[in-house]
Amino acid sequence: MKWHGITYLSLAGKINFDEQLTQLFITTILNLRSASMTFNELKKNTKKDFSGLKELKLALLGDSSTQLLAQAIRGSGYDKQLNINVFDADYNQVDRLIMNVASELYVRKPDYTVIFESGHKLLQKFNKINVAERVTFAESQFDRIRKLIDVLQSNIKTKVIYFNYAEEDDRVFGNFANKVQSTFIFQQRKLNYMLTEYSVKNAGFHICDISSIQNKLGRDLLFSPSIYVNTESLLSIDALPIVAESIVQMIAANQGQIKKCLILDLDNTIWGGVIGDDGLDNIKIGSLGIGKAFSEFQFWVKKLQQRGIILCICSKNTEFVAKEPFVKHPDMILRLKDFAVFKANWNNKVDNIKNIQQILNIGFDSMVFLDDNPFERDMVRQAIQDITVPELPKDPAEYLEYLYSLNLFETASYSAEDANRTEQYHIKSQIEGALSFFANENAFLKSLNMVSNVQNFNSFSIPRVAQLSQRSNQFNLRTVRYTEEDIKSISDSNRYTTFSFTLEDRYGDNGIICAIILEKLNPKELFIDTWFMSCRVIKRGMEIFVLNTIVNYALKNGYQKLVGEYISTDKNALVKDHFPNLGFNQAGMFWELEISMYQNKKCFINNKEN
Amino acid sequence: MIMERNQIISWLKEIFEEIIDEGPVLLSDETTAEDVDGWDSLTNIQLVVSIEKHFNIRFTSEEIIVWKNVGEMIDCIISRKEN
Structure with missing residues (x-):
């Protein structure tokens, strides 16, 4: 793997990264694909217990050494609950094994025949x-x-998976190669296109699109000259794991392991910002910036x-607020009719998703x-x-590239009826009532190790408190807006007592x-x-922690x-x-709580000692 | 920069045990592939890639083939780190 010496072009001109920086860069790319295993992890998988897993026979033929790929395929199959027995033929035996119908290949009768002929050997x-x-x-x-096919x-019933060719431009003609039919890149691209056309007509012939994999990863990551020379x-x-996973994804899809439903959050997932706080005019979507x-x-x-993927919404929001952009925002691509189930409420998401699953009546394993x-x-x-719950990158600008790398929606079929699926489910969801489930929320909250730092307003917290006062719309009891000046004079006044609360959990502060x-x-x-x-921080018991804090203060200072x-x-x-909900009693326009009647309620947030 | 051979050998031991995955591996300058169960041509290339990553160095394609034993491997790592 020759990472060093890779040259990147930027607006400032050519930048030649030194080896260490480039390594770091590559490591970052690999980390981004967090769902993927390393080759060594896949190899360890091959030593695990495969009993009880669905058994499949696969023949791997190639014009290069495929022993490591065979191990990676078997290891990757384990993660998809497939016991793939790989017959790894010696290399350069593709023609002999296929043309001789008495060969070992035909004796083994593989369910899948994977043929990996490489762009490098083509060259x-x-x-x-x-x-x-x-x-x-x-x-x-x-x-x-x-x-060959x-x-x-015509001799055995086997699904053929044929690798198309990863581009390798010999640069003999430079860019001019596109104008010359006898150049390698011209012929190689033409061959890939012919294979694609053939695949449309031949139902049992599937393309493993290594050309697309190379586009995503880059040739210098896919191909290592020194490994080629030595092995x-x-x-x-x-x-290896990326290519193996791609094959196993195709096989798993063929075995019925497919995703049917995509459940989406709203705020900062399908638009930028928080609709309840920022409002219709201020959410980020459209042609500018993020x-x-x-x-x-x-x-x-x-x-x-x-x-044909069924779409659902699961968001902590007030329903009519959450629906507003789908109806009124001119830049929204998705509209309400695109969704089979729309869950915008303040229940926990586990309950909501379990409810969605009941309505759609499909397996959780087919949901993303x-x-x-x-x-x-x-x-x-x-x-x-x-x-399946992918780790989305922090930066929304990276969502798509990351999701592309996961290839979540591999399929083995496509028909015109698929497109109407959402509509069918839409009707179903209207008929069925909502059923709530109890998820073990307490155990989960406890595991978060939440601590809160409680302080009177001070010079550090005042700007943030003022900002929240301006921005908070949804969890705001009286919505009286205070400026930074207001907050400062309140905190200086003897008429008021103030508290600010932080919340830290195991995910951070x-x-x-x-x-x-x-x-x-x-x-x-x-x-x-x-x-x-x-x-x-809603639904974590913060309200209770806050009320406990207020009551303790009241007790210490003689309030009733x-x-x-x-x-x-x-x-x-x-x-x-x-x-x-917190035990206050109505008193006209107001709500009252007798301090002497109050017992500290249980919550899973501890006071952070300073 | 001169690295202690002992330090390098203990790193190599960790790498070998992770890649070969067949329990503890004993390494000395004289150790050859025949002495270590599971050190074959397939695991060798994995070892090379892991060693390159760990020490942040690059071997040439030919160096990989000519090592007779672990000692020569270490010589090669040291010479790379010094250049």
């Missing part, structure tokens, strides 16, 4: 023929391949829907859930074992996510002038009663029942 063949023959090179190669398919293998150690990334993401989702929030991803992953302003009405009563919280008020806006329906 060697091309090099040896005379110039006059080069102009028909693609045709003559294609004729040979078609003859004919013989194979006659045309794939680098790092490329909005482009979300628009292109939506186009991708739309294409999946057109292919995309959410920008690592907390939600982990909760779903832990509670629902079989669902969320910073200040909640603020409380208590007004001392008289020596016995405290009025909750301000209570707002960031929606990121807490008075709260909920002022309805068109965005804060979420906290309509906030005070009664």
Whole structure:
């Protein structure tokens, strides 16, 4: 693998990375594909217990050494619950094994015959023929391949997986090669196209698109000259698992392991920003800046829907607020009719997804859930074992490239009816009622190791508190907006007591996510002038922790009663029942809590000691 | 930069044990492929790639073939790191 010396072009001109930097760069690329295993991990898989797994016979024929690829395929099969017995033929035996119908290949009767003829060996063949023959090179190669496939398919029932050719431009003609039919790159691309056309007509002939894999990874990662020289293998150690996975994905899809449903979060997943806080005009989507990334993401989702993938929404939001962009935003690609089930509420996502599964009546293993929030991803992953929950990159600009690398939606068939699938499910979901499930939420919350740092407002926290006061819409009891100046004078005044709360969990520090302003009405009563919280931390018991904190303060200072008020806006329906839920009693327009009656409620957040 | 041979050999031991995956491996300068179960031409190329990554060096294609034993492998690593 010759990473060093790779030259990158940038606007500033040519930058030649030194070896170490380039290594780092490659490592980053590999880390991005977190779903993929290393070759050594796959090799270890081959030593595991395969009993009980679906057994399949696969023959691997190639014009280079394929021993390592055979190991990688078997190891990768284990992860898809497939016991793939690989017959790895000696290399350069493709023609002999296929043309001789008494050969070992026919004795073994493989379910799948994988033929890996490489672009590099194709170039060697091309090099040896005379110039006059080069102009028909693609045709003559294609004729040979078609003859092989004919013989194979007419003698045994086997699905053929044929590798197309990863491009290797010898640069003999430079860019001018595109104008000259007798160049290698011209002929090689033509051959790939002929194979694709042939595949459309021949149902049992499938292409493993290594050309596409190389486009994604880069040739210098796929092919390692020194490994080739020493082992006659045309794939680098790092490329082996990727290529093997691609084959196994095709086989698994053929065995019925396919994804049928994509469940999407909304805020910062399909548009930038938080609809409940930022509002219709301020979410990011369209042709500017990061909005482009979300628009292109939506186009991708739309294409999946057109292919027959069922789309659902699962978002912590107020339903009508969440639906507004789908109806009113001019730049939205996805519309309400594209979704079979639309779950926007404040229940936990595990319950919602279980509900979606009931409505659609498909397996969790056929569902993919995309959410920008690592907390939600982990909760779903832990509670629902079989669902696929990719780690999305932090930067939404990288969502698509990352998702491409996962190849989540491999399929083995396509028909026109697929496109109507969403509509069928849409009707089904309207008929069925919502059933709630209890997920073991407490155990999960406990495992988060949450701590909160509680402080009176100070010079460090005031700017952030003011910002939250301006921005919080949904979890905001009275929605009285304070500027930084206001917050400063409140914190200096003896009439008020203030608290800011941070929340740290095992995923990191969320910073200040909640603020409380208590007004001392008289020596016995405290009025909750301000209570707002960031929606990121909803459903974690933060409300209880905050109330415990207020009550403790009241007790220490001789107060007997807490008075709260909920002022309805068109965005804060979420906290309509906030005070009664916490045990407050109605008193006209207000809510009251007798301090002496209150018992500290259980929550899984601890006070962070300073 | 001169690295301790002992340090290198203990790193190599870790790499060998990870790749060959058949329990503890004893390595000395004199160790050859015949002395280590599971060190064959296939695992050799994995070892080379892992060693290159670990030490952040590149071997030439021919160097890989001419090592007679672990000692020569270490000589090669040291000469790469010094250049």
